[in-house]
Amino acid sequence: MFDTLSFAQKQRLAYIDFCLLFKGSIYRQDLINRFEIGLSAGSRDFALYKELAPANLSYDTIERRYCQTAEFKPLFEHDARRTLTKLANDISDGFDAIGDVHFPVEAPSSLNVPDIFIVARLVQAILNNKAVSIIYTSLSSGSAARELVPHAIVDNGLRWHVRAFDRKSNSFRDFVLTRISKVTLKSAPGQHEQAAADTEWQRLIPLQLVPHPKNVKHPTAIEMDYGMENSQLLIEVRAAMAGYLLRRWNVDCTERGTLSGAEYQLWLQNRFTLRNVDNLAIAPGYKD
Incomplete structure (x- = not known):
């Protein structure tokens, strides 16, 4: 069916996919505002997305928004390196997944590219003010479970890391994204665990x-x-x-x-x- 869709339709579907992956939800009005389309056109796009990936989203009648399901699998392949760069520059579109314009400009490679699904879970936690449970492999203690309250994802020039409150050390620290192997969303954090309390960050x-x-x-x-x-x-x-x-x-x-x-x-x-x-x-x- 993708072959019969226009480029504009693919853009809108990629945007829905992107929001579900990284935000965990999307309002119909988000799509309408982003692409300046009518209400009926927006409804058709969500209907088409659900036809293509029926297990990816469910509708919350109370919040009136579409939410990511536990069975969610991205409809598009989102490039991790480009997506991280776009997230860092507040460009939230997902268009690179459908052949976005690629300019002949290269940047030095990072040590490794983080898992896109790890990044997505952390971004969801930050946007929705949630704590996370992770499996982290450190140089000093190897692999172990930790609970973090993330508030920013940062490119330090060599690799990507997440700035978060670490409940184990009771302090704000940096954690390398490529050393995180599992992320599970938890409940909302306390005030002392949030970005406003991170004095070195503020x-x-x-x-x-x-x-x-x-x-x-x-x-x-x-x-x-x-x-x-x-x-x-x-x-x-x-x-x-x-x-x-x-x-x-x-x-x-x-x-x-x-x-x-x-x-x-x-x-x-x-x-x-x-x-x-x-x-x-x-x-x-x-x-x-």
Whole structure:
């Protein structure tokens, strides 16, 4: 039947599929607003989707929305790498599953691409304010069950991780997505487990980056690379993300800019701003 459908119809079906997978539900009005179609056209799309995948959705007469079923299997194949990038940029469409425009632009590969169904469950938990039970394999203790309250999925430049409250350690931590092998939705979390209580996530710190004083012969080139003004780049980052950014950009975090090597083209001039920031073991040259 797919061969007889127009591209616009496939887009709408992919959007329904995407919302069911990542949000767990979709209102008919969501489809109508997204594609600016009439009520009857929206009803026909849901009827067609149900004809193609009858076990994928059920209608909640109280909430007046379509919900994902326990037997749900995506009607389309959603590419994990593209979907994560779109989610990170708040582009929720699912169009890549039907041959979305592919531009000849490539980015460095991550270590591994997370399981799309693991990502979907975590996104559902975040959007619906739920805790999750997971199986997590750590470097220190191997595989074990944990309960998390996730609030953000983050690309640290090398791999994807989820920022969450960990009920085992009673603290907010980062968990690598590719090390999660199972996710089950749980009940709603308490106030102390939600994003508002994650002080390292909520706190913004200023980073003053300048061309490296010893390793860069022509600092103007670095100023152009980073769009610096007055020979410096001043940016604000979440305290929880500072270490990742400094590592990704190979920023020399020593007190006097003493790291040598062509990879260190930037120096953190206001090093004092990192005081009381966790997760700085990966920041090049930083010592408390």
